[in-house]
Amino acid sequence: MTVEDEMEIMGQRLHEKIKNIFGRSLSIREVDAGSCNGCEVEVNALSNPIYDMERFGIHIVASPRHADMLLVTGPVTRNMELALLKTYNATPDPKLVAAMGSCACNGGIFGETYASGSGVDRFMPVDVYIPGCPPRPQAIIFGLMVAIDKLEQKIRKLEVKA
Amino acid sequence: MSEEYIEAIRKKFGNLILDETVSNNETYLTIKKDDAVHICDYLYHTLRSALLSMFATDERARDGCFKIHYVFSCKGDAFIIIQIKIEENLPKFTTLTHKIPSANWYEREIQDMFGLVPVGHPDPRRLIHFEDWPAGLYPLRKDFDIRTKPERVKGEYIYRRVEGEGVYEIPVGPVHAGVIEPGHFRFSVAGEPILNLEIRLFYTHKGVEKLFETMSIDKAVFLAERVSGDNSAAHAVAFCQAVEKLAGIDIPPRAKYIRTILLELERIYNHLGDIAGIATDVAYPFGAAHANRSKELMMQLNEKLTGSRLLRGMNAIGGVRRDIGDKKEMISKELDSLQKDFRELMELLVSSPSVADRIETTGRISTEIAKGLHVVGPVGRASGIDSDIRRDHPYAAYPKLEFKVPVSKEGDVNARTNVRADEVYESITLIRQALSRLHEGEIRKDSGKIPDGCALGYTESPRGETFYWVHISNGRIERCKVRDPSFCNWLAIEYAVLDNIVPDFPIINKSLSLSYSGNDM
Ligand code: SF4
Numbered sequence A: 001m002t003v004e005d006e007m008e009i010m011g012q013r014l015h016e017k018i019k020n021i022f023g024r025s026l027s028i029r030e031v032d033a034g035s036c037n038g039c040e041v042e043v044n045a046l047s048n049p050i051y052d053m054e055r056f057g058i059h060i061v062a063s064p065r066h067a068d069m070l071l072v073t074g075p076v077t078r079n080m081e082l083a084l085l086k087t088y089n090a091t092p093d094p095k096l097v098a099a100m101g102s103c104a105c106n107g108g109i110f111g112e113t114y115a116s117g118s119g120v121d122r123f124m125p126v127d128v129y130i131p132g133c134p135p136r137p138q139a140i141i142f143g144l145m146v147a148i149d150k151l152e153q154k155i156r157k158l159e160v161k162a
Numbered sequence B: 001m002s003e004e005y006i007e008a009i010r011k012k013f014g015n016l017i018l019d020e021t022v023s024n025n026e027t028y029l030t031i032k033k034d035d036a037v038h039i040c041d042y043l044y045h046t047l048r049s050a051l052l053s054m055f056a057t058d059e060r061a062r063d064g065c066f067k068i069h070y071v072f073s074c075k076g077d078a079f080i081i082i083q084i085k086i087e088e089n090l091p092k093f094t095t096l097t098h099k100i101p102s103a104n105w106y107e108r109e110i111q112d113m114f115g116l117v118p119v120g121h122p123d124p125r126r127l128i129h130f131e132d133w134p135a136g137l138y139p140l141r142k143d144f145d146i147r148t149k150p151e152r153v154k155g156e157y158i159y160r161r162v163e164g165e166g167v168y169e170i171p172v173g174p175v176h177a178g179v180i181e182p183g184h185f186r187f188s189v190a191g192e193p194i195l196n197l198e199i200r201l202f203y204t205h206k207g208v209e210k211l212f213e214t215m216s217i218d219k220a221v222f223l224a225e226r227v228s229g230d231n232s233a234a235h236a237v238a239f240c241q242a243v244e245k246l247a248g249i250d251i252p253p254r255a256k257y258i259r260t261i262l263l264e265l266e267r268i269y270n271h272l273g274d275i276a277g278i279a280t281d282v283a284y285p286f287g288a289a290h291a292n293r294s295k296e297l298m299m300q301l302n303e304k305l306t307g308s309r310l311l312r313g314m315n316a317i318g319g320v321r322r323d324i325g326d327k328k329e330m331i332s333k334e335l336d337s338l339q340k341d342f343r344e345l346m347e348l349l350v351s352s353p354s355v356a357d358r359i360e361t362t363g364r365i366s367t368e369i370a371k372g373l374h375v376v377g378p379v380g381r382a383s384g385i386d387s388d389i390r391r392d393h394p395y396a397a398y399p400k401l402e403f404k405v406p407v408s409k410e411g412d413v414n415a416r417t418n419v420r421a422d423e424v425y426e427s428i429t430l431i432r433q434a435l436s437r438l439h440e441g442e443i444r445k446d447s448g449k450i451p452d453g454c455a456l457g458y459t460e461s462p463r464g465e466t467f468y469w470v471h472i473s474n475g476r477i478e479r480c481k482v483r484d485p486s487f488c489n490w491l492a493i494e495y496a497v498l499d500n501i502v503p504d505f506p507i508i509n510k511s512l513s514l515s516y517s518g519n520d521m
Helices: A003-022 A038-045 A078-090 A101-106 A137-161 B003-016 B033-046 B101-114 B208-212 B217-225 B229-247 B253-281 B285-306 B325-351 B353-359 B367-373 B377-382 B413-436 B485-489 B492-496 B502-512 B516-520
Strands: A026-032 A058-060 A069-073 A096-100 A128-130 B017-023 B026-031 B050-059 B065-074 B078-086 B092-094 B117-119 B167-172 B184-190 B194-200 B453-461 B464-473 B476-483
Touching: A003 A137, A026 A038, A026 A078, A038 A069, A038 A101, A038 A137, A038 B229, A069 A078, A069 A101, A096 A101, A096 A137, A101 A128, A128 A137, B003 B017, B003 B026, B003 B033, B003 B078, B017 B453, B026 B033, B033 B050, B033 B065, B033 B078, B033 B092, B050 B101, B050 B464, B050 B476, B065 B464, B078 B092, B101 B117, B101 B367, B184 B502, B194 B492, B194 B502, B208 B217, B208 B476, B217 B229, B217 B476, B229 B253, B229 B453, B229 B464, B229 B516, B253 B285, B253 B325, B253 B413, B253 B453, B253 B502, B285 B325, B325 B353, B325 B413, B353 B413, B353 B502, B367 B492, B377 B413, B377 B464, B377 B485, B413 B502, B464 B485, B476 B485, B485 B516, B492 B502
Parallel strands: A026 A058, A026 A069, A069 A096, A096 A128, B026 B078, B092 B117
Antiparallel strands: B017 B026, B050 B065, B065 B078, B167 B184, B184 B194, B453 B464, B464 B476
8 A cells, every 4th residue: 555545544534533522623832842853754744745735724823822632842951941831721622732752751861860851741731642753754653543532531631611 | 194293293282292002993092181281272263173072081990080072183084192191189270161161061071970070171161961960970971880770969060140121031941832852941131132041951861971881892883773763774883883884894886885874864854844934934945845744755765765754763783784786776765866956955945035034144154253162064165164074084984975965054944954954965966876886796704703893983974074083992892982973063053042032942942953852971
């Protein structure tokens, strides 16, 4: 199967899910919390004409205030910690947090140092972990699907409470 | 060779040289602390050697002092490293920045990481640590535990101020609108034109150099690949070459060719990405889509060859891990179609007046500024600096291959785009030549136990010269100094944007293709 075929199949499934839950696009704000930039290469690849994720309803937004989800890369460095928390607080509820890449999942090769923070879940609740160094574009799409399932559960819980 | 340089230094400063050692193409001269500025100034201004890197080491346990090393490049593939000793109870040295402007950030880095103060430095603020980092803690000192988590203290970072009627500031970042790395930019503008830009980086500082000291040599190759993720191969090869050089390992010819192919594949996909970025920022999405498609196809080729879209996991001490010789045909087929597509793309780009209008004369960096700041790689070459490590200090299979080093004088976004485009063609030729000479043979030599010693390793990454200085002691990494090209190039952006308008900033930024992670480490 070619990359294009894989993408078509996964993308359509993702599109269905997004349509059901949001009735519009899934808005994502990406935050580099100290990555090596490898993860950014792959997030950017999702916008190239071969993957073209916008057609499946995934939209990268400029402000966290417009975002449904934060896609965080990097181990969370000391110098990015505050900016990351501010971005998290600026994102409206109910929100999703995806930790993308080994660094964001558990610190990866950088781990815990005086300047590096061994993963996003030390600082905020994480909904999905997308492992890989960096994860391939297909893996990111798969991670997003899992995240959306999680959001569905979250919304249901909120409804039950109400 | 370095002989004539050393002779000249000996003649002029003979009595100041305390010690002289030579290993491979590196000559180490130890001199008295107070004389460093004169000798460096002489090397730089009279002998026209470039300052390639500058760093400190903590040798208190062995020699009872810190040392500062100034690495200079000489014609004829040689290096001179000036060393000075600094006593712990007098942790100061005279700044070199007034004589060699590119010493600026190195000295501030040494101040933050070792607590050695460059006396007389024009900008003695912190560079790497933020204002909330407590005073008196220096991570690269040997008595600093890597897992220390210092408390955040109160402090303030003072930005340069530009004042006057109608002047206002625009702060941008660290979290940006696009998918890019974090950094803070502070513009002072009067209307649209930019009067001043101050950059603030090191948001992604992870403690990489300290981490190297905790890793086995084999594992450290993987860390080198992650210093600046999109330049994985260049960093890994530079690190491996430093270790191989100090251990006297001559890797098999086949491995040299494979490394060369990997390095050029890396250059191609990076340059395609940069050209795509420039096309996006000048609002030419068709060109951007075209370039991004080619980039993706190259990354898929990377994956087919190496298992990694970013060419990771291939390099190892002693050679490469995987043979790609059986995929010759696949590679040359991909290169054929890339060449065709790329030619079409560039024809489109250069024939579009709306593109030319945005990139010609935009973000100019003069040769003088580029020289002073030691701007490297395609950005330096687009400003008239004719240097390329592949030719000037050859490594891997480059001495056996023919290639041109494109240089331009204009120094604007247009020149940087064209230099990169020409380099893509050169890379294609280089890979073709390497493929045709890929003779049968082993791909990796057993490295055995690595002896004690230190050496430089270097590559020309897609962004420019990448340096490693590795010191091994008892089979462990005692110190690993990394100098990513972006560390040299970042300051150039403060000059490139002057008198340009704010909306042109993204294009200028993209055309400089700066790595934050490689710079911040
Ligand atoms: S997970 Fe890997 S690619 Fe991603 S930021 Fe970390 S080291 Fe880089």
